[in-house]
Amino acid sequence: MGDRSGHTQIPSVHHAFRLMEAVAAHDGGAPANELARRAGLPPDAALELLRDLTQDGFLRRLDDGGFVLGDVPVGVHGVRDLGGLVRPALASLRDDLSAAAYLTFYEEGEIKITEIVDGPQTPRVDLWVGFQDAGHATALGKCVLRELDDEARGEYLSRHTLADLTPRTITHRDELIRQLESSRRVPAVMDREEYDLGTVCIAVPVYRGGTLGSLGVSFRADRMYRTSQVRESLLASADRVTRELSFGT
Numbered sequence: 001m002g003d004r005s006g007h008t009q010i011p012s013v014h015h016a017f018r019l020m021e022a023v024a025a026h027d028g029g030a031p032a033n034e035l036a037r038r039a040g041l042p043p044d045a046a047l048e049l050l051r052d053l054t055q056d057g058f059l060r061r062l063d064d065g066g067f068v069l070g071d072v073p074v075g076v077h078g079v080r081d082l083g084g085l086v087r088p089a090l091a092s093l094r095d096d097l098s099a100a101a102y103l104t105f106y107e108e109g110e111i112k113i114t115e116i117v118d119g120p121q122t123p124r125v126d127l128w129v130g131f132q133d134a135g136h137a138t139a140l141g142k143c144v145l146r147e148l149d150d151e152a153r154g155e156y157l158s159r160h161t162l163a164d165l166t167p168r169t170i171t172h173r174d175e176l177i178r179q180l181e182s183s184r185r186v187p188a189v190m191d192r193e194e195y196d197l198g199t200v201c202i203a204v205p206v207y208r209g210g211t212l213g214s215l216g217v218s219f220r221a222d223r224m225y226r227t228s229q230v231r232e233s234l235l236a237s238a239d240r241v242t243r244e245l246s247f248g249t
Helices: 005-024 032-039 043-055 082-097 139-147 150-159 173-185 221-248
Strands: 059-061 067-069 100-107 110-117 189-192 199-208 211-220
Touching: 005 032, 005 043, 005 067, 005 221, 032 043, 043 059, 082 100, 082 110, 082 211, 082 221, 100 139, 100 199, 110 139, 139 150, 139 173, 139 189, 139 199, 139 211, 150 173, 189 221, 199 221, 211 221
Parallel strands: none
Antiparallel strands: 059 067, 100 110, 100 211, 189 199, 199 211
């Protein structure tokens, strides 16, 4: 499935957040080099992130070259609902990959679907088993379980039966944990017809502040040859979703 290069995208969101904090501390604006210094970032990296944040509307560049906060609502002052923030990114992912797109978050000890964006040509998988009871059998759920620490993962598994949903479903706890741990070297997690026969899902981690989640897509098993393209698109979309959720909720 590839190397860990995609993991560098999520830390960039935290760097961007530090830049936003630095900008917010200067009501009249500040130049890129000063913001880089306050955020503790290399000037070139800071400038690239400042350009991205400006393009996305989180920042505005003044005539004198300084940066101030932009028009997109940020932090607790935001007025846009979660769906409104992420739906465009999920729709773009759906259109790019011709696959239904899903977003989950780990909240109150459960993996919950927050958003699904599908369409007539990209139908969602039939959620014939409640998702909270199928985290072990879906890429979205396994992606979250992989990122949890040992204590949180063990607590989750102690409350959930590993139900046999298809002949491919992993139903033994030790085997599931081994698979999760062995997949850490790659950025994406996959389920191969483990929830629904004929359907493959791929997912990558996302974050909403300190809340862990996953972003994924589902497609027919006969399209598995596209997994490399799917992974790259997912990583780019996860970076976008994490950034928007960090600054827009």
